Amino acid sequence: MNISLKLFRLPIRLTARLFSAAKPLPHWMMLGLVVILCLLETAAYRTHGAFPVIASRAWALMGVAYFGATGMLIAGSLLSDLRRRSCVFAILVVALGIMVFYRLGDIYHLQINYESATQLASFLKFNIHKPDWGYTGNAFVGYPARQFIIVAIPSLLFGNEVLWLQFGYAILFYSGGLCFFLGVRHYFATKQHGELWALFTVLSCFTFPYVIRYLYNMEQIILPIALVMHAMGWFLLSLEKLTAPRVLILAWICGLLGTSYTPGLAAWALFQIFFFLVIVQAARQERRGQIVLWVSVWAYTLTVGLCSFVTRIDVRLVPKPAHSAGSLLTALKVFFLGQPTEYMPPVLAIFVAMFFLLALTGRIGFIKWITAVWFLAVIYFSAASAGYTQYDPVYTLYRSILLIPVMMLACWDSYLDIFKKFKQWKHAGPILAVILCLAAAAAATHVYFERQKSYGPSSKEFFISFLLNRAESAGIRRKPAILISQTNQVTYHPIQGYGEYFFPLWQMCILPVDSPKFAHPTQSQPLVIITDSEIAHKNFLPAGWTGTDEITYLDVYRRRFPVRYGLYRYSP
Numbered sequence: 001m002n003i004s005l006k007l008f009r010l011p012i013r014l015t016a017r018l019f020s021a022a023k024p025l026p027h028w029m030m031l032g033l034v035v036i037l038c039l040l041e042t043a044a045y046r047t048h049g050a051f052p053v054i055a056s057r058a059w060a061l062m063g064v065a066y067f068g069a070t071g072m073l074i075a076g077s078l079l080s081d082l083r084r085r086s087c088v089f090a091i092l093v094v095a096l097g098i099m100v101f102y103r104l105g106d107i108y109h110l111q112i113n114y115e116s117a118t119q120l121a122s123f124l125k126f127n128i129h130k131p132d133w134g135y136t137g138n139a140f141v142g143y144p145a146r147q148f149i150i151v152a153i154p155s156l157l158f159g160n161e162v163l164w165l166q167f168g169y170a171i172l173f174y175s176g177g178l179c180f181f182l183g184v185r186h187y188f189a190t191k192q193h194g195e196l197w198a199l200f201t202v203l204s205c206f207t208f209p210y211v212i213r214y215l216y217n218m219e220q221i222i223l224p225i226a227l228v229m230h231a232m233g234w235f236l237l238s239l240e241k242l243t244a245p246r247v248l249i250l251a252w253i254c255g256l257l258g259t260s261y262t263p264g265l266a267a268w269a270l271f272q273i274f275f276f277l278v279i280v281q282a283a284r285q286e287r288r289g290q291i292v293l294w295v296s297v298w299a300y301t302l303t304v305g306l307c308s309f310v311t312r313i314d315v316r317l318v319p320k321p322a323h324s325a326g327s328l329l330t331a332l333k334v335f336f337l338g339q340p341t342e343y344m345p346p347v348l349a350i351f352v353a354m355f356f357l358l359a360l361t362g363r364i365g366f367i368k369w370i371t372a373v374w375f376l377a378v379i380y381f382s383a384a385s386a387g388y389t390q391y392d393p394v395y396t397l398y399r400s401i402l403l404i405p406v407m408m409l410a411c412w413d414s415y416l417d418i419f420k421k422f423k424q425w426k427h428a429g430p431i432l433a434v435i436l437c438l439a440a441a442a443a444a445t446h447v448y449f450e451r452q453k454s455y456g457p458s459s460k461e462f463f464i465s466f467l468l469n470r471a472e473s474a475g476i477r478r479k480p481a482i483l484i485s486q487t488n489q490v491t492y493h494p495i496q497g498y499g500e501y502f503f504p505l506w507q508m509c510i511l512p513v514d515s516p517k518f519a520h521p522t523q524s525q526p527l528v529i530i531t532d533s534e535i536a537h538k539n540f541l542p543a544g545w546t547g548t549d550e551i552t553y554l555d556v557y558r559r560r561f562p563v564r565y566g567l568y569r570y571s572p
Contacts, residue, residue, distance in 0.1 A: 027292040030244045034251065039301040043137050045310045056135035062252040063150070067175075070230070071251050073237075074178050088195050092181055092202065095441075099448060100174045100215070101168070105163035109452075112162055114460060114497035116219030120155060120165060121500035123148035128156065136351070140220075142313035147223055147260040159502050162468075164293040166218040173215060173222055176229035177202060180405055183233030190240060193416050196433035203440035204408045208344050212447050214398050216455075224264040224402035227257050230270060232405055239278070242293045251300035258305025262314045263399045266378050268305045268405070272298065273370060303431040316386045324384040327393040331383030334394055341394050345443055349361050355411040364414045371410045378403045460494035462554035465564075468502060473525070474567055479505060482521045484540055486511040486531045489554065489561045521545070523570040533562040544572045 001305045037058060044055035072339065074093075103109035119140040127134030127145045139145035151168030158164045162292040185198035205211060214221045231253045238246045258268040275298040282290040309315070333339045336349055358364045359372035382392035382400035419425045430437065457465075482504050485495050492510050499508040507522075520542065521527045530535050537549045550565030553559065 004554060009112050020435070027289045027296075031089065031292050031296045031299075034300050036196060037457045038299055041307050045194065045307045050454055052135050053133035055209065056132040058537075059135065059146075059252075060149075062248055066249050066252045069245075070175055070179055070234075073182060074175065074421060075184055087177075087197055089185075090180065093178060094200060096174060096177050099444075100170050100177075104166055104170055105161070107162075107457045107465050108192070110216040110455070111165070112165070112461050112464055112498070113217050113219045116169070117165060117501035118493075118497035119143075119150050120148060121497070123152055123374075124155065124160075125500070125504065128152065131205060136307075136311055138311060138313060140424050143155075143220065143261060144259045144308055144312050144314075147220065149254070151220075151223075152460050156412050160504065162464075165501065169218045169222055169226075173226040173229075174564065176226040176233070179233030180205075180229035181233070182237030184409060187236040187239065187412075188416075191413075191416070192420075193557070194430055194433055196430070197412065200433060200437045200440055201412050203437060204348065204412070205404050206402055206444040207348060207447060208401070209342050209447050209451070210344075210398055210401050211404060212444075212451050214401060216397055216451065217241075220261045221398060223261050223403075224257070224267060225564075226403065227253065227260060228267045228402045229405050230410065231257060233269070235271070235274065236377040241289060242297070244293065247293050249351070254297070254301040255304035258301065259308045259312075263378075263382070263402050265315070265404075266303070266374070266381070267402050268301070270374050272302060272305075273374075275301070277367065284526070303395045324380075327384040328380050330393040331379050331397050331400075334397055335400075342378055343397065350409055352407065355407075355414055358414065364417070368410055368414055371406060375407055377404050404551055459554060460491075460498075462504065462556075462561055463490045463495065464498040465556070466469070466554045467498075467528075470567075471528070473502070476526050476528075476567075477503070479526075480507075481505070481526045481528060482507045482509065482533075483508045484511065484527065485531045486535060487563055488532055489563060519532070523572075527568040527570075529564075529566045529568065531564050533564050535564060537566045537568075541568060544570055546571045 001309055015044065021562075040055045040058060043519060045052075078093060081087070104269060123134070123139045123145055127137065127148070130137075133149055134145035137145050138149050139140055146259065152170065154164035154167040155161075155169075171293070181198055181202045181236040184201050185195055188194070188198050190200075211225065213403055224417060230251070234246065234250050242250070254268065254271045257264045258484050276296055279291055279294045279298065282294060322439055333342050334341055336353055338344070338346060342435050343349075355368075356372055356375070359368040377398070382397050385396070385399075419429065467483075468477070471481075477483065481503070483499065483503070496508060499506060507525075523544070527541075528548070529540055531537065533551045545568045547566055547568030549564055549565050554561035
């Protein structure tokens with residue numbers, strides 16, 4: 001086992017002791033600790049040597065504490081609810097678990113994303129073996145490497161398999177959804193809204209086709225919305241009273257938003273505004289301890305996010321003037337009207353549009369006005385920002401899915417505050433909550449199965465599944481080997497991306513159809529050749545190489561994607 005994994009194997013009991021001490025740290029001591037962490041973070045980016053290593057270990061320890069605390073929060077809430085014979089949270093735990101984990105790793109259920117494979121392969125090859133794990137550096141095409149530490153842990157522990165490629169993203173999204181529910185439930189309880197309204201708020205998020213579509217990509221696209229749900233859940237749990245241990249919890253997850261996939265910066269900026277407003281409110285109430293604790297959270301998250309700009313090269317927000325207006329118009333049509341692609345259910349779009357009207361006119365408060373402006377800014381930059389490649393705004397709007405949990409919370413919180421003023425609401429509210437929960441569950445189920453009906457494995461999924469099975473049966477999966485691929489069935493990038501992750505010891509040679517057909521493979525390694533069925537393998541083989549080839553199909557049902565496959569060894 002790699003020595004870099006030892007820190008991740010800290011026992012959960014240590015985490016529990018850290019967060020259940022009889023005498024929690026005084027708020028001034030917590031501020032001092034945060035100042036030290038901020039200085040360490042800054043030094044890690046500005047110097048080399050010991051500081052990046054120490055900072056990475058401190059960050060990892062906070063991460064272990066965070067996920068330990070989140071696990072205990074979820075498990076403790078579930079057990080507490082079951083003791084009280086309340087099954088709402090248990091239903092969500094089971095239903096969301098089925099939605100996220102059912103047939104995970106099965107190519108007939110969801111794709112094997114080659115970009116996800118490339119991202120983790122790049123991190124595992126160039127970052128994780130560094131003394132600081134590439135803590136302040138970049139990984140795949142300039143995105144911060146730090147975000148991949150979390151999703152790479154299953155692959156590091158259990159190997160480079162299809163299941164573990166997807167599991168890191170799945171568990172982060174799943175735990176985020178549960179954490180978000182617990183935060184919303186606590187927040188609504190303080191406002192005397194029922195638990196079912198919290199469930200409805202969370203279920204509403206899964207009625208968005210964009211969320212379901214990109215969830216099953218299982219790559220960094222899903223990280224911002226997953227982290228937003230985590231951060232919003234803990235923020236709502238701490239809003240009434242922030243404790244010293246929760247300073248580190250909230251600071252760590254919100255800081256991670258500033259060092260993740262580019263859209264996460266939008267949420268990171270929004271939380272800076274939220275923290276400032278909470279500090280102002282605490283100052284007005286003369287709650288000195290709360291001021292110090294919230295300043296600690298704000299200082300850490302601000303420092304972590306700002307420091308990331310020292311090395312990150314993925315921020316390309318400036319749109320082309322000629323395209324910005326048209327891109328925004330197209331994005332708004334998709335967002336509100338569902339044309340040409342549905343962003344949210346039409347009925348839900350009506351309530352969202354009315355929320356925007358109320359919020360932007362200042363009818364429901366300053367905070368809702370800020371969030372509405374932020375929503376529009378996210379939509380604009382999602383559609384108009386250049387990024388690495390100029391895409392259709394209909395496609396790039398996937399960058400905006402991180403706003404969905406915040407928007408659903410702001411929307412339904414506003415409506416509940418309005419409806420609560422009516423006398424009939426006390427009796428009609430619970431009945432309506434049940435009806436809406438059932439409707440949202442039905443809509444989410446419909447979106448889920450619509451995605452299932454529209455999905456089918458393509459040649460690239462069949463290719464990697466075929467190659468994994470053949471390599472395992474030949475006993476060369478985890479040994480050095482050479483792959484020569486010359487086929488029109490699968491393009492260059494999927495083969496390269498899959499190869500880097502699933503066959504890190506292999507040398508990949510991907511040839512265009514019209515390239516020279518003579519190879520000079522290393523004689524000590526087996527040679528795997530996959531070509532179109534009409535291409536003879538003898539053109540690739542120097543003298544002394546022996547083996548057999550066969551015409552077969554990438555499809556396990558032997559109906560589609562014919563190829564010629566051969567395994568050869570040098571035998572002089």
